[in-house]
Amino acid sequence: MTIDNPKTPTVALGTWAWGDSGKAGDGYFGSALTRVGLEEVVERAHAAGFTLWDTAMVYGMGRSETVLGDVLKRYPRGDYQLSTKFTPQAAGSGADPVADMLEQSLARLGTGYVDLYWIHNPADVQRWTPHLIALLESGKVKHVGVSNHNLREIELANRILGEAGFRVEAVQNHYSLLYRSSENAGILDYCRDQGIPFFAYMVLEQGALTGKYSLENPLPEGSNRAQTYNGMLSRLKPLTDKLDAIGHKHGAQAADVAIAWAIAKGATPIVGVTQPRHIDGLTRAGTIMLSRDDMAELEALADGADVNTRGWWEKEM
C-alpha cells in the first residue's frame, strides 16, 4: 500500500484557546476572544498561506471545533487542513469510542474527513492504536499521529499500524526553550531518522515566552495558565529580554524568535493564535535565521530560569 506523506508546513495553527467561553479571565487562557476576531485570524492566516489547523474535542468540550468549523466554512475544503484528536480519557462506552469521537468531531467541524487524527495521549497504546486503522481505510482520516507518547510508545504505535500497512505519520509533543524533554529523550532524532514530522506544541509556553506578560502585566487573572506561569515570570525575564533583543536585530518580536528557535531545531511549531497580528509573527518567524551563538545563549538562559513547565496532562518522556 502506498501512503502519501502529509504535507508539513513550516508552522501549524493551534486553537486550544478558542475553546474558552470568550469571557475575560474565564477558562484555560482567559483571553477575551470573539467570533469576529477569530474570523479575522482565519482571514489573515488564509491570506498568508498558513492552512493547517489543530484542535481537539476536549478544547472547551467541542467549543473550539465548533467555532473553527464555522469560521473556516467560507473557504473551499481543499484550502485548509484539519487536525483533531481522540482523547482516551474522554472516551465513550460504545463499541468503538474512537470512531464515535471522530464522528462527533466531523459534525462539529462540518466536514467529511480530517487530514490528521491523533491519539491525544498514551492511555493504552495497545488498546487504542488499532482503532485508527479502520478510520484510515474509510478515508475519514487521511493521516494519523500520536501525541504525548514517549519513544517506546511511538515505536509500539508504529509497529501496530505497520502490521496493517500504515505508520505513525506525525508526532506532537510539548517542546519549547523551557521544555526540551522530547529532545533529551531522543524523540526528535527518532523522528528525523524515520522521516516523521515532529510537531511542537506550546513553543510560547501559553504566552509566557512572548515578552508580553510580566510582573506588571501578568497573564489573565483567574485563568489556568496564570496559575502555571505568573509565579515564574520574574525568572523568565532574562530569557524573554534576550528573545526580544534578538528579535530587534531581525525586525521581529520575542515570540517570533521563540518560534524560529523551534523551527531551527527541526520542529513544526503549532502556535496558538488568538489575534490577527500573531499571523504576521508566524510569517516573520519563518524568515529568521538564528546564529549558533544565539541558539546556545537562548538555551543557556532557558536552563538558567530553572522552571518546570510540564503540563498536568504530560508525563516524563
Ligand SMILES: NC(=O)c1ccc[n+]([C@@H]2O[C@H](COP(=O)([O-])OP(=O)(O)OC[C@H]3O[C@@H](n4cnc5c(N)ncnc54)[C@H](OP(=O)(O)O)[C@@H]3O)[C@@H](O)[C@H]2O)c1
Ligand atoms: N497535544 C496536546 O496535548 C496539546 C497540548 C497543548 C497544546 N496543544 C496544541 O498546541 C497549540 C499551541 O499551544 P497553546 O495554544 O497552548 O500555547 P502557545 O502556542 O505556547 O501560546 C499561545 C498563546 O501565546 C500568545 N501568542 C500566540 N502567538 C503570538 C505571537 N505571535 N505574538 C505574541 N503572542 C502570541 C497568545 O496569548 P494571548 O491571547 O494572551 O495574546 C496565545 O494564546 C494549542 O492551541 C493546541 O492546538 C496540544
